Amino acid sequence: MARWLAKSEPDVYGIDDLERDNSTTWEGVRNFTARNFLRAMQVGDLVLFYHSNAVPSGVAGVGRVVSTASPDPTQFDQASDYYDETAPPDGSRWSWVTVGFVERFSRVVALAEIKADPQLEGIEVARKGSRLSVCGVSDAHFDHIVALGRQS
DNA sequence: GCCAACGTTGGC
């Protein structure tokens, strides 16, 4: 079973929203590398829920893949911020998955803390200039971040 | 709001 990290701006949709809703569709990924990661997700895979453009930015909790990739309908919705006029009608361009709530950390594991932690060396989200909104995480990095997030 | 990083597009 794989481990992932996915970014969302908490002003738009944060871990509190996921806790309230219990599950959500992860729409709006418009980057091919990130899309390919979405398509590789399997039911039951765990996902670090990362708050971007936040104070502080960092990992706020954990979600779980509850349904695998299918065409993201927002690519066809002209009223959506994610509308893509170049998307072919077969839906092959952009995908979404459904993510369920697992846990909200007792504290956000801030990006600065991730970058400073030698046990998290090499993690994609700490790479300089990393803009991937969905990426893989090693089991060891995943477990370490969860342990940090559960600290009070 | 600035700006670095970098993915994507399109001209050639």
Place this chain on the structure above:
DNA sequence: GCCAACGTTGGC
């Protein structure tokens, strides 16, 4: 298929 221009992400 190279590469410059452009747009976007996202930390700070």
